[in-house]
Structures are given as structure tokens and as C-alpha cells.
Amino acid sequence: MIKHLPQSPWLVNLWAIIAAFGTYFCMYMYRKPFTVAAFKQETLAAGVDGNWDQKAVLVSAQVIGYLISKIIGIRVVSEADRGRRAWMILGLIAAALASLLLFAVVPTSWQAPCMFLNGLPLGMVFGLVLGSLEGRQMTEALAAGLCASFILAGGVAKTVGQQLLDFTQQRLQWSLAESERWMPFLAGLVFLIPICFFVWMLHQVPPPTQMDQVARSPRDPMRKEDRWRILKTYSVGIGAIAGMYLLVSILRSLRDDFAREILTGLGATIKSSDYASIDFWVMLVATLANASAVFMKDNRKALQLAFATCSVGFAVILASILGHRFWFSLSPAMLMVLIGAGLYLPYVAVHTTVFERIIACTRDRANVGFMMYVADSVGYLGYAILILAKNFFIGQIPETKFAEVFLWICILGAGASMVMVAIAWQQFRTIENRSD
Secondary structure, eight states, X not given: OTTTGGGOHHHHHHHHHHHHHHHHHHHHTTTSGGGGSOOOSSOSOTTSOTTSOHHHHHHHXXXXXXXXHHHXXXXXXXXXXXXXXXXXXXXXXXXXXXXXXXXXXXOGGGHHHHHHHHHHHHXXXXXXXXXXXXXXXXXXXXXXXXXXXXXXXXXXXXXHHHHHHHHHHHTSOOOHHXXXXXXXXXXXXXXXXXXXXXXXXXXXXXXXXXXXXXXXXXXXXXOHHHHHHHHHXXXXXXXXXXXXXXXXXXXXXXXXXXXXXXXXXXXXXXXXXXXXXXXXXXXXXXXXXXXXXXXXXXXXXXXXXHHHHHHHHHHHHHHHHHHHHHTOOOOHHHHXXXXXXXXXXXXXXXXXXXXXXXXXXXXXXXXXXXXXXHHHHHHHHHHHHHHHHTTTTGGGSOHHHHHHHHHHHHHHHHHHHHHHHHHHHHHHHHHHHHHO
16 A cells, blocks of 8 residues: 555545544644643642642643744754654654653642643644645645644543543542543553554655645745745735734633633533534534635635635634624533634634645745744744733632633634734735736
């Protein structure tokens, strides 16, 4: 089968989407399961204000590591060649698993640094996986499959984490504190062999064909001067996309990391399977809508479609929240599905189509990994600031009120994001016309 990959386009695409989906899906099992735990059984450390939210501190530490990883990835991912990607991914996963083992055995006061070390390698995995998919005629479909992995994996990771908590307490008779300490490492251990297999599959994906390069432009490793030229030439457009991505990242991460608190605040009784069920429908809507851009051969029209998809997503958020408040009542699960779909429509569009088609239009020496990591760095910087503020502000909000605050943040974020999309659409339409 591997020998026949280059001769069969449909087999290449099927192989690539399975490999990318599987790799990134498994990566989430090293990042997200811990967020299902409450972490209220132990104090943080002597001398630290006991009113601080321990879970928020752990999430903050991981996000800061992830942020630094994104900044480092601007260079590392943009310069990585095809031959090194698989080994780099495996090395990053090994480092993340080691940090989770440390998390289980160190004193409570050292758990936050362990979560920082967990986020530090994981932030570069996405760009390395995406590098095997970009620059192809089927890139939107392949990248949508990759994005489906993190949409679905967020809920599945929480389900896995909750089931491991239940198993270790009920079958092994561990205390809740012990279960919460060891659950993240055990989740990663369960997925170690699967991720090695999927990374091997990813390494077998052949490079884009000559026809792909004609349709979408070659994607070569970037030099320092290439990166600076792209940033100077498209500063306003990329800045507007990054601003929109910043707001979406904040809202998405709040929804993801505090799903338990939001659903509880909305009045839901949560079962471990609820997280995966909610995110399955979000994944279906966001990936199918964005994957359809693959049928749009004209790069300029596809870019316009992507910006329209972003706007539709924000409109869904506004309509569902305002409708729920003033006209009709939605169940907590349905409201979370609609907000999730509204957030992931633009989030996935940026990953699958926006930067892919910008490069295809301009045919600059660039790659999607570089542009994505510029946007990701801005997005996670904003979220890191917000999650740190949780200890001083959000942490003081009762759990029953957290959902209400989240809904208002969604309304403000969606409105501001629509303005950013309009700016980006105008900027790139003008730039593309000048390049004809």
C-alpha cells in the first residue's frame, strides 16, 4: 500500500487525513484530560493566597507554556523540512508525557511548573502536522479533517479524563486527590502507541505533486528575510486576522477549559459522555462547512468564501445567545453546541482556507505554518493574560454566575470579531487586485 501511495491521489488523501486526524487527536490526550478535574482537594502551596483557584493556576501554566511554544514555532515550524517532522513530533510528545509523570509525583506547589513544561512542547505539534497537508488541491478537506481532530478531541479528552477518575477511585480505591494527580499521565500513556503509529503514517505522506504546486504554489521552508517580508507586506490584513483569531481563541479556550463550570452554571447535570457528544456536533458543522471550500478552484473566491464563513459563525453566536435570553429557551447542551459551532466556523476557516488561499493568490515564498503561528502567538497571548486574570477576577465569580459572564463575553467578542473580518476582507481584496 505504501509503495502505491504516490500513484493514487485518492489513497494519498485518505492516508493523509487519517494520519493527521489520528496524530493530533492523540496529542490532545496529553494536553486536555486534566481540565475535567476540579483540583479543589489540596492547597497550592504555603504562602500562596488560598483564595486562588488551583485549576486556573494549572491551566494558566499550561497556556503560558503553549504560548511560548507558539512563539518559538514561528521559526521552528516555518523552517522544518519534511524529513524531520515525524521525529520532532515524537520528541515533543515524549517531553509532554514526562512532564505529566512529574505532575503526578511532585509536591502540589510544583505542579504548575510541570503543566508549563507540558504546554511548552505541545504547541508546535499542530504546525508540524499541518506542514504535511498544505499546498495541495485537497488541502481544505485535509486540514478540515485535522481540525476535526481537535474539535472532537477536546470533548473526548474530558470524557477519557472523567472515566479515568472514576476508574481509579472506584476500582483502585484511590482518593480523589490521587486520581487527579495521576489521571493526566495515565491518559497520555493509554495513547502512546496509537500516536506513534499515526506519526509513522504521517511520515509516509508524499509531498505535493506538480499539479498541486501549479494550483496552490510551492511551500518551501522559509528564511528570516521571507518571514519579515510577509509581515511587512500584509501587516494590516494579517493584523486584522490575528485580532479576530485572538478573540476567537479566548472564547474557544474559555469554553473548552471551563466547560464543566459553564454547563453547571447553565443548570445542566453533567455525565462524562456529554462533553464528547456536544463537541461531535460542533465538529460536524465546522469541518463540513469549511471542507466545502475545496470545491472552489478560484483562490480569490475561496478566500472570500472563508471570510463569509467567519461572519456566519459570529452571527450564529449572537443569534443563539440573544435568542436564548429574550425569545426562546435552549437547553444547556444545545446552547453549547451553537456557541461552539459559531466559534469553530471561523477558527477552522483560518486553519484550512484563509492563509492557504492567501499564499495561493500571492504565490509568495511562504507556508501556512508560519502565518498560523503568528496568529496563534497573538491568540494565546490574549488567552494567557485572561486566564491569569481569572485568579484576580473570574476566580471571585461564583460558579453559578460563571456561565452568565461567559455569555456576555461571547456577545462582545463576536461583535468585535465581525469588524476584524470586514477589515481583513477589504485589505486582502485590495492586495490581491494589485498583484494581478
